[in-house]
Amino acid sequence: MSTVVREQHGLRTGTMAQALNLALRDAMHADKTVHVLGEDVGALGGVFRITDGLTAEFGSDRCLDTPLAEAGILGTAVGMAMYGLRPVVEMQFDAFAYPAMEQLFSHVAKMRNRTAGKLPLPITVRIPYGGGIGGVEHHSDASEAYYAHTPGLHVVTPGTVADAYGLLREAIASDDPVVFLEPKRLYWGKAEWDPAAAVAPIGKAVLRRPGTSAVLVTYGPSLPVCLEAAEAAKAEGWDLAVLDLRSLVPFDEATACEVVRSLGRAVVVHEAAGFGGAGAEIAARLTEKCFHHLAAPVLRVTGFDIPYPPPMLEHHHLPGVDRILDAVARLQWEE
Amino acid sequence: MTVLDHRNQPAEADTVPGWRPGATAPRTDPAPLLPDAEPHRVLGTPAADAADPELLRELYRRLVAGRRYNQQATTLTKQGRLAVYPASTGQEGCQVAAALALRPQDWLFPSYRDTLAVVARGVDPLQALTLLRGDAHTGYDPRATRTAPLCTPLATQVPHAVGLAHAARLAGDDTVALALLGDGGTSEGDFHEGLNFAAVLHAPVVFLVQNNGYAISVPLTRQSAAPTLAHKAVGYGMPGRLVDGNDALAVHQVLTEAVERARSGGGPTLVEALTYRIEAHTNADDATRYRQAEEVEAWQQHDPVRLLEDALRGRGLLDEQLVAGAAEQAEQLAARMRAEFHADPEPDPMSLFAHVYAEPTQQLREQADRLAAELAAEAEVQGR
Numbered sequence: 096m097s098t099v100v101r102e103q104h105g106l107r108t109g110t111m112a113q114a115l116n117l118a119l120r121d122a123m124h125a126d127k128t129v130h131v132l133g134e135d136v137g138a139l140g141g142v143f144r145i146t147d148g149l150t151a152e153f154g155s156d157r158c159l160d161t162p163l164a165e166a167g168i169l170g171t172a173v174g175m176a177m178y179g180l181r182p183v184v185e186m187q188f189d190a191f192a193y194p195a196m197e198q199l200f201s202h203v204a205k206m207r208n209r210t211a212g213k214l215p216l217p218i219t220v221r222i223p224y225g226g227g228i229g230g231v232e233h234h235s236d237a238s239e240a241y242y243a244h245t246p247g248l249h250v251v252t253p254g255t256v257a258d259a260y261g262l263l264r265e266a267i268a269s270d271d272p273v274v275f276l277e278p279k280r281l282y283w284g285k286a287e288w289d290p291a292a293a294v295a296p297i298g299k300a301v302l303r304r305p306g307t308s309a310v311l312v313t314y315g316p317s318l319p320v321c322l323e324a325a326e327a328a329k330a331e332g333w334d335l336a337v338l339d340l341r342s343l344v345p346f347d348e349a350t351a352c353e354v355v356r357s358l359g360r361a362v363v364v365h366e367a368a369g370f371g372g373a374g375a376e377i378a379a380r381l382t383e384k385c386f387h388h389l390a391a392p393v394l395r396v397t398g399f400d401i402p403y404p405p406p407m408l409e410h411h412h413l414p415g416v417d418r419i420l421d422a423v424a425r426l427q428w429e430e
Numbered sequence: 431m432t433v434l435d436h437r438n439q440p441a442e443a444d445t446v447p448g449w450r451p452g453a454t455a456p457r458t459d460p461a462p463l464l465p466d467a468e469p470h471r472v473l474g475t476p477a478a479d480a481a482d483p484e485l486l487r488e489l490y491r492r493l494v495a496g497r498r499y500n501q502q503a504t505t506l507t508k509q510g511r512l513a514v515y516p517a518s519t520g521q522e523g524c525q526v527a528a529a530l531a532l533r534p535q536d537w538l539f540p541s542y543r544d545t546l547a548v549v550a551r552g553v554d555p556l557q558a559l560t561l562l563r564g565d566a567h568t569g570y571d572p573r574a575t576r577t578a579p580l581c582t583p584l585a586t587q588v589p590h591a592v593g594l595a596h597a598a599r600l601a602g603d604d605t606v607a608l609a610l611l612g613d614g615g616t617s618e619g620d621f622h623e624g625l626n627f628a629a630v631l632h633a634p635v636v637f638l639v640q641n642n643g644y645a646i647s648v649p650l651t652r653q654s655a656a657p658t659l660a661h662k663a664v665g666y667g668m669p670g671r672l673v674d675g676n677d678a679l680a681v682h683q684v685l686t687e688a689v690e691r692a693r694s695g696g697g698p699t700l701v702e703a704l705t706y707r708i709e710a711h712t713n714a715d716d717a718t719r720y721r722q723a724e725e726v727e728a729w730q731q732h733d734p735v736r737l738l739e740d741a742l743r744g745r746g747l748l749d750e751q752l753v754a755g756a757a758e759q760a761e762q763l764a765a766r767m768r769a770e771f772h773a774d775p776e777p778d779p780m781s782l783f784a785h786v787y788a789e790p791t792q793q794l795r796e797q798a799d800r801l802a803a804e805l806a807a808e809a810e811v812q813g814r
């Protein structure tokens with residue numbers, strides 16, 4: 096990926112990992128205050144190679160291999176941001192971001208508020224997240240609800256290659272902290288995309304597939320699963336829409352409500368545990384706002400309420416096409 | 431060349447270990463990093479005679495005002511005017527001397543007990559109290575005053591100071607960051623992570639631990655088994671200094687040296703100041719449950735204000751004018767605190783939504799509208 100040359104921008108075929116790398120590279124070219132830091136982000140290019148070549152191109156001050164300490168990484172980024180830099184922090188894996196939670200919750204999310212707007216923190220925290228790659232324990236958590244529950248953070252997650260590039264550029268340019276959740280099982284999926292083409296901004300949901308029967312509301316790693324389920328549902332005579340939220344905070348209530356009102360049936364899909372999960376919030380909101388348009392309760396298809404299972408069992412945990420289609424069948428709602 | 435090439439060694443030094451089988455090169459010698467064997471002291475020693483009289487007077491005026499500030503703030507808690515106040519009575523010497531070791535371009539990263547250091551930085555004494563009064567999280571502009579918000583979670587400000595110092599150095603500025611924390615805070619992970627980052631990044635930052643003997647009720651012996659807290663520096667690869675925290679001149683000297691060392695590219699320093707918390711942890715704490723009166727009395731005999739007075743008197747500098755002037759300034763400050771804290775603050779409820787994000791989300795706008803409507807309805811009822 097270090098061979099990617101910026102000037103070759105134009106329609107291209109590439110993976111999400113490559114798109115993220117290009118987004119970092121372009122952001123660092125565009126703005127000298129953008130600094131990348133994290134564990135192994137230098138010579139190795141990160142364990143997923145998202146930062147590949149950045150140190151070679153921009154130097155070890157701009158792409159910094161740090162000591163192994165997540166609170167230290169994020170806390171140092173806070174001070175850097177206070178002095179005018181735009182740090183982009185890489186957390187190596189989802190569950191290894193937990194040591195940094197205090198910095199995230201107590202300072203990153205609150206500094207603008209604590210200082211009455213005087214110290215906004217333009218920090219992007221990139222976290223490879225979610226399962227489906229056969230990782231052993233602590234490598235597959237889906238923790239979006241923790242972040243989304245914390246006022247002061249933006250929480251975004253791309254489900255497509257084009258969005259990975261576009262959303263990361265926006266996250267880095269944002270004057271507020273953004274938790275940027277990278278669905279690691281989508282890292283290596285290829286697509287044709289154009290970096291120059293604008294994508295919808297942070298906070299805007301996108302209808303990935305129109306439909307007439309019901310809508311699957313989803314984001315990040317579950318997007319391809321929902322698209323696959325919608326395809327399979329055709330055989331059952333169902334024409335499913337798929338709405339990609341892209342951003343949990345801000346939550347695009349207007350678009351979600353519009354789709355749900357027009358169809359009257361919705362299933363929220365994510366792989367994180369269901370209890371207290373993002374889906375609970377979304378389903379509650381859609382019910383409150385669209386009650387009179389609903390022909391059935393808003394249902395949820397989520398992972399089980401269990402610690403992330405060992406890799407040989409994860410396929411039982413992760414919502415798949417069948418589980419989604421079961422829920423769709425229940426939407427006909429005859430008690 | 432990057433700022434990380436600070437060891438003046440060939441580039442490959444970064445990529446090879448310091449020792450390998452068969453190597454004859456010496457291991458790193460920890461001796462230069464070891465802290466002072468005894469706490470550094472100046473007041474009461476011949477060295478005090480060389481001190482700048484104006485600095486001594488300035489320290490004295492600020493210590494007297496700081497003592498009065500602590501008393502008045504404690505009284506305000508009893509009157510219910512402050513939600514809580516962690517007094518720094520007995521620690522005025524460290525706080526004032528620390529802030530005075532900084533130049534305007536430097537940054538201070540205080541914790542909740544460090545209001546006097548914040549005031550000595552030039553922050554309005556009443557604005558330094560909004561957090562503890564409860565009307566705002568931070569009453570001052572951190573950027574304008576180069577003073578981070580008073581930090582409540584323990585030690586989390588330590589990596590912030592490191593990051594800011596690192597960024598300043600990258601920018602080519604000669605800014606130094608000073609982080610203040612207590613002895614209990616040195617057990618937190620963020621303290622260790624921050625020190626390690628500082629040493630590895632060679633950041634221009636100074637850490638001042640005010641070891642006042644207790645973390646709420648827990649004595650130092652239950653907090654750390656290290657010979658001194660300054661010894662912790664050695665393992666990270668930075669020098670540790672030990673100083674009598676009630677000797678304001680000694681603290682000022684040690685910190686000035688550490689700050690200059692950082693400013694001139696020498697890297698971070700950890701300073702432990704030995705001091706004592708004369709009052710309870712806060713007004714809500716009962717210190718008699720965990721410490722003896724004799725211990726407090728012993729420290730009262732070693733009071734920072736008295737040590738300074740004795741030194742000034744010894745050099746014939748403690749004249750009527752200085753004493754009266756300092757007392758007058760302190761009383762004026764206390765009177766202002768009483769006057770301005772007499773009224774109930776009226777923070778604007780709508781400010782709740784003002785600084786959550788650069789642009790409020792749709793949900794926040796709706797919630798703000800709801801609160802505005804509630805307030806309007808309330809006002810209407812009261813108007814009738």
Ligand SMILES: Cc1ncc(C[n+]2csc(CCOP(=O)(O)OP(=O)(O)O)c2C)c(N)n1
Nearest residue numbers: 543582583584612613614615642644645646
């Ligand atoms: C992370 C965290 N844990 C617990 C507390 C509650 N707490 C407030 S002050 C304190 C003791 C701190 O002692 P020390 O660091 O010695 O500072 P001192 O109060 O003596 O100045 C504790 C436990 C806190 N503020 N932050």
